[in-house]
Amino acid sequence: MKNAVLDALLAARAAKASAALVTELGSGAQTLVGPGAPPGDLPLGAALHSFVDSALADDRSMSAEIGDQRYFIHVFNPPRRLVIVGAVHIAQVLAPMAALAGYAVTVVDPRGAFATEDRFPGVELTRQWPDDALEGLDVDQRTAIVTLTHDPKLDDPALETALRRAPFYIGALGSKRTHASRVARLRETGFDDAEIARIHAPVGLDIGAVSPAEIALSILGEMTLLLHRKPPRAPA
Amino acid sequence: MSELKTGTGASFTAPHAILEQAAAWRAAGRKVGLATVVRTWGSSPRPVGSQLAVDETGAMVGSVSGGCVEGAVVEEARAAMADGKPRMLEFSVSNEQAWEVGLACGGTVEIFVETLE
Numbered sequence: 506m507k508n509a510v511l512d513a514l515l516a517a518r519a520a521k522a523s524a525a526l527v528t529e530l531g532s533g534a535q536t537l538v539g540p541g542a543p544p545g546d547l548p549l550g551a552a553l554h555s556f557v558d559s560a561l562a563d564d565r566s567m568s569a570e571i572g573d574q575r576y577f578i579h580v581f582n583p584p585r586r587l588v589i590v591g592a593v594h595i596a597q598v599l600a601p602m603a604a605l606a607g608y609a610v611t612v613v614d615p616r617g618a619f620a621t622e623d624r625f626p627g628v629e630l631t632r633q634w635p636d637d638a639l640e641g642l643d644v645d646q647r648t649a650i651v652t653l654t655h656d657p658k659l660d661d662p663a664l665e666t667a668l669r670r671a672p673f674y675i676g677a678l679g680s681k682r683t684h685a686s687r688v689a690r691l692r693e694t695g696f697d698d699a700e701i702a703r704i705h706a707p708v709g710l711d712i713g714a715v716s717p718a719e720i721a722l723s724i725l726g727e728m729t730l731l732l733h734r735k736p737p738r739a740p741a
Numbered sequence: 742m743s744e745l746k747t748g749t750g751a752s753f754t755a756p757h758a759i760l761e762q763a764a765a766w767r768a769a770g771r772k773v774g775l776a777t778v779v780r781t782w783g784s785s786p787r788p789v790g791s792q793l794a795v796d797e798t799g800a801m802v803g804s805v806s807g808g809c810v811e812g813a814v815v816e817e818a819r820a821a822m823a824d825g826k827p828r829m830l831e832f833s834v835s836n837e838q839a840w841e842v843g844l845a846c847g848g849t850v851e852i853f854v855e856t857l858e
Contacts (some may be wrong), residue, residue: 506775507858511764518760530779533827533855566790568780568851577779577853579790 506535509543514581516541521583525557530568530575539581564647584609587728588642590635590663591653592619595678599651599721600628606725608649613638613663635663639670649674649728651708655683661690668700674731676708676724705731759803763794763857772797773857774818778805778850782833785848797822805852806832817854827855 510526517524517539524539529547536545538557549557553576556569560578569576587603589596592614600610611629614620620630631638635652644650650667651674652660660677664687667675679687684706691701709723710730766773776793778785786807793811795801795818805814810832817828833849 506855508767511760511767511857515760515764528853528855530827530829530853568789577777579777 507543507546510535510537510545513537513539513541513543518581518583523561523583524581525561526579526581527553527557528577528579530577582647585732586611586642586648588613588639588644588648588650588663589653590614590651590659591656591678592616592621592624592630593653595653595717595720595724597624598718599653599724600625602718602721602725603728604628606729611638611642614654615659635659636666639663639666644670644672646671646673648672649676649731651676651678651724651728653678653708655679657687657690661687664691664704665694665696668696668703674728675704676727677704677706678708678720679706681707759792759794762802766794766796766800767857772822774815774822774854775857776805776814776818776830776852776854779829779853780851781848782850783848785850787850793818795819806850810850810852814852814854818856821854821856825856825858827853829853 514524514526514537520540522540524537524542526535526537527547527549528535534546536547536549537543552571553569556567557578560567560580564580564582566580567578569578585608587608587610589599589610589612592612596612600612603610611631612620612625613631613633613635615632615634617632620632644667650663650672652663654660655678664675664677677684677687688701705727708727709720710726712719712723712726714720714723763773763775774795778787778789778791781789787805791803791805793801793803793805793814795815799815801815804811814830817830821828830852831849
């Protein structure tokens with residue numbers, strides 16, 4: 506890999522931009538596709554370009570054969586995002602767990618006593634109201650949203666905003682009873698049952714989780730299941 | 742650098758930090774090899790796109806298997822640093838070398854090894 510290619514790749518990543526590195530596996534010749542890419546060694550024909558486009562759209566690195574040449578298309582997308590609403594005890598465990606699994610984590614809580622640096626060292630925190638915070642984020646199919654406050658005045662605006670967008674996962678903490686009253690409120694707001702069914706509640710896989718760390722694990726497990734159960738669809 | 746400390750004092754380098762580490766080694770004037778999983782068959786522990794970077798002193802970050810073939814990959818990376826040529830490696834249970842290095846999971850993995858120029 507040439508210095509200029511590595512530098513452009515790191516710059517694209519720092520700018521949270523997508524890039525694809527195309528390598529001809531025989532010779533090692535490479536061309537980077539993405540913002541600020543230097544001129545490459547490898548000419549990309551129409552066939553190779555269409556492989557690159559579909560790899561980027563599917564968020565999936567792949568090898569490709571064209572004629573008797575083999576290529577590798579390495580997709581570098583920005584990290585998937587997890588937005589946690591509620592800077593509560595479970596969030597303190599879920600944030601670092603999700604970071605280990607490769608997510609860029611944002612914790613949203615307007616309550617100053619909860620959203621503190623001391624409680625969330627190194628985690629991106631915002632004290633905006635959840636709907637305002639979500640409006641400012643690119644909530645797409647690489648995003649998961651989890652509400653943990655139990656408090657309708659914080660959780661509901663976040664869930665309503667989430668349902669109007671297309672995150673790959675929406676989870677809401679709360680018992681079946683809490684969720685039943687949440688469903689009633691969302692219906693009243695105008696969401697239909699199919700929309701409301703996109704919310705995973707009670708949140709997480711049923712692994713008998715009791716402690717905050719176990720609950721965080723069950724949530725991350727359910728997110729992983731949703732993420733990998735089928736290939737992500739190409740963005741509309 | 743996205744290095745997450747674990748409670749045991751060990752550290753784990755996040756996948757996205759591997760190229761950053763490779764660039765840091767290069768900036769320090771060291772030769773650097775980069776291995777990338779380009780294809781897998783059957784059960785293999787690391788998905789396509791997983792990377793391992795190694796410098797001329799043998800320091801490494803990342804992984805291309807569950808630890809089964811890393812030793813052999815590092816040797817090939819050092820050979821690539823010496824002659825500047827990229828390499829394709831294949832490890833599987835049907836492969837003599839894989840038995841030696843122990844790809845016990847039963848899968849096959851194809852790894853591209855290159856150097857930073």
